[in-house]
Amino acid sequence: METKHWTSHDELNNQAIQEAADRLKQGETIAFPTETVYGLGADATNDQAVSQIFQAKGRPADNPLIAHVGSSDLIYDYVTDVSKDAQALIKAFWPGPLTLILPAKSKLAEKVTAGLTTVGFRMPDHPVALALLQAANIPVAAPSANRSGKPSPTAADHVLHDLDGKIHGVLDGGTTGVGVESTVIDMTLDPPMILRPGGVTQTEIEAVIGPVNLAPSLQAEDDAPRSPGMKYKHYAPDCPIWIVKGGAERMKQVTHDLQQQGKRIGFMVSDERAIELDQDHIYRLGSQKDLLAITRHLYDRLRQIDDSDYEIILAEAFPKEGIGEALMNRLEKAASETIE
Numbered sequence: 001m002e003t004k005h006w007t008s009h010d011e012l013n014n015q016a017i018q019e020a021a022d023r024l025k026q027g028e029t030i031a032f033p034t035e036t037v038y039g040l041g042a043d044a045t046n047d048q049a050v051s052q053i054f055q056a057k058g059r060p061a062d063n064p065l066i067a068h069v070g071s072s073d074l075i076y077d078y079v080t081d082v083s084k085d086a087q088a089l090i091k092a093f094w095p096g097p098l099t100l101i102l103p104a105k106s107k108l109a110e111k112v113t114a115g116l117t118t119v120g121f122r123m124p125d126h127p128v129a130l131a132l133l134q135a136a137n138i139p140v141a142a143p144s145a146n147r148s149g150k151p152s153p154t155a156a157d158h159v160l161h162d163l164d165g166k167i168h169g170v171l172d173g174g175t176t177g178v179g180v181e182s183t184v185i186d187m188t189l190d191p192p193m194i195l196r197p198g199g200v201t202q203t204e205i206e207a208v209i210g211p212v213n214l215a216p217s218l219q220a221e222d223d224a225p226r227s228p229g230m231k232y233k234h235y236a237p238d239c240p241i242w243i244v245k246g247g248a249e250r251m252k253q254v255t256h257d258l259q260q261q262g263k264r265i266g267f268m269v270s271d272e273r274a275i276e277l278d279q280d281h282i283y284r285l286g287s288q289k290d291l292l293a294i295t296r297h298l299y300d301r302l303r304q305i306d307d308s309d310y311e312i313i314l315a316e317a318f319p320k321e322g323i324g325e326a327l328m329n330r331l332e333k334a335a336s337e338t339i340e
Helices: 014-025 047-057 072-077 084-093 127-136 156-163 202-209 247-260 271-277 291-306 324-334
Strands: 004-006 030-033 038-043 066-068 098-103 118-122 169-171 183-186 193-196 241-244 265-269 282-284 312-316 337-339
Touching: 004 014, 014 030, 014 038, 014 127, 014 169, 030 127, 030 156, 038 047, 038 127, 038 156, 084 098, 084 202, 156 169, 156 291, 241 247, 241 324, 247 265, 247 271, 247 312, 265 271, 265 291, 271 282, 282 291, 291 324
Parallel strands: 004 169, 030 169, 066 118, 098 183, 241 312, 241 337, 265 282, 265 312
Antiparallel strands: 030 038, 098 118, 183 193
16 A cells, blocks of 8 residues: 655644544554654554554554543543543643553454453644544554564654555654653552553652552563553564663673674663763663653664664663663563673
8 A cells, every 4th residue: 555654844734634634534544643652543443444553563463552532531432430540640641641541441443452341541742643633533543653573663764664555644743752652550450550661650650649559570471461562572673682780891891702702792872881881883872861862762773773783782771760660661672681
C-alpha cells in the first residue's frame, strides 16, 4: 500500500488532520506523534482495523494495546468504573504520559484487550495527537509505530524506515519530547500497581494518590501481560549492548579486555563519561545532569547503533531515580548483558 506522509509544515492544517481522522474512522492505520513516541493508530472498536496494527508491526497477538482519547469524557463509554484515585490522576496528569488500566466494557476490539477484562487508556499531550483524536472522536489503539522488537520511533523518519508501505499514513509532528513511552498504572488493584515506568514518575503519582506498588521487573513467560512491554523483549538493536556498572574505571577495564580480543566496540554514554573514556566511536546521550534529555535521546541512538558495524556496544548505567527508572527499564530491555 502507499503510505501518505503529511509533512511538518502542514502538521496542524485542519484539512490534513481531518483527512487523517476520516481515514482512521474508515478502518485505516495512521501513525502520529505523541509527547512520548510516535504511535500507530487504528479505531479501537474495529477488529479488522486493529488487526492491521499487529500485521504491520509483527506484534504478538497476546500483547495488549493502549487506547488513546482526545477527551477524558470518552473513556466512560468503554470502561465500567473510574475510581476516585483514577479521577485524581486524570485531573493531575491528563493530557500527559500516563496510562490508566481500568475495567473494560465489551465495546472494544478483542485484540485491544488481548482477552483481558481490563484496558489501558491515556490522553496524549501533543497538539497533533489531540487534534487528530478530537477530530476522530473515537478511542484509537496506538502502540509505538515501529516493527516489534526494534527501538520505538521518536521521529517520522523512524516510522517510515520501519513501516513505509505497511500503513496508510504518517502525520509528521517533528521529534517527540519525553522519548520513552507512558507510565502504565493498574487502577484495578488496591493499592494500584505501576506496570511500566515512563514519563510520570512513581513519586509524582504518590504525591496525588498515596502509596502505589511497583511491579516486579520480570514477567513469567506464560503469564498474560497486563500492559505492553511486560512480557516480550523490546527495543533491541542488531548489535549486542552490554550495560556496564561501576563507573568509568570499570568501563575502561571492560574496554581494554575487549580491545585485546580484537573486538570492534562502540560506546553509548553520557557526555561526562565520553570525556573520561577518551575513545572514538561514541554515541553521546547528553549530560548526566539531565536524565530527561538522556531518556529523550535513547531510542534515536539505538537506531543509529542498528546501522553500525560494531560487534559490541558498551552502555553506561544510570541511577534508577525519577525518570531514570524508565530510562534504565528501556535500556535493560535493549541490552543482552549487564557487567557489574
